Amino acid sequence: MALPSPAEDSRAVFSHCLTVLVNLLGADIGTEESGTREWRRKARTVIRTGLDGRETVPDQFFDALIRAGIYDPVMSTLMR
Secondary structure, eight states: OOOOOTTSOHHHHHHHHHHHHHHHHTOOOTTOOTTSHHHHHHHHHHHHHHHTTOSSOOGGGHHHHHHHHHHOHHHHHHHO
16 A cells, blocks of 8 residues: 555545445445535444444455545544
């Protein structure tokens, strides 16, 4: 996995990562517009509940989970 470019729009990349994870789970988060604060909240909830309780996570989740962790604006704020 390549290191992220600081020039990338981190919110757009984070929303894309969430979309990938939601799609991997086969989940639906409704008609909320992608990338909005409410959509990100719903996506986080779907991902958390979809992965909660699993003893292992399939390999295809690895890159998207790592990228989402890197670009998560909440985590970025906490790290400052």
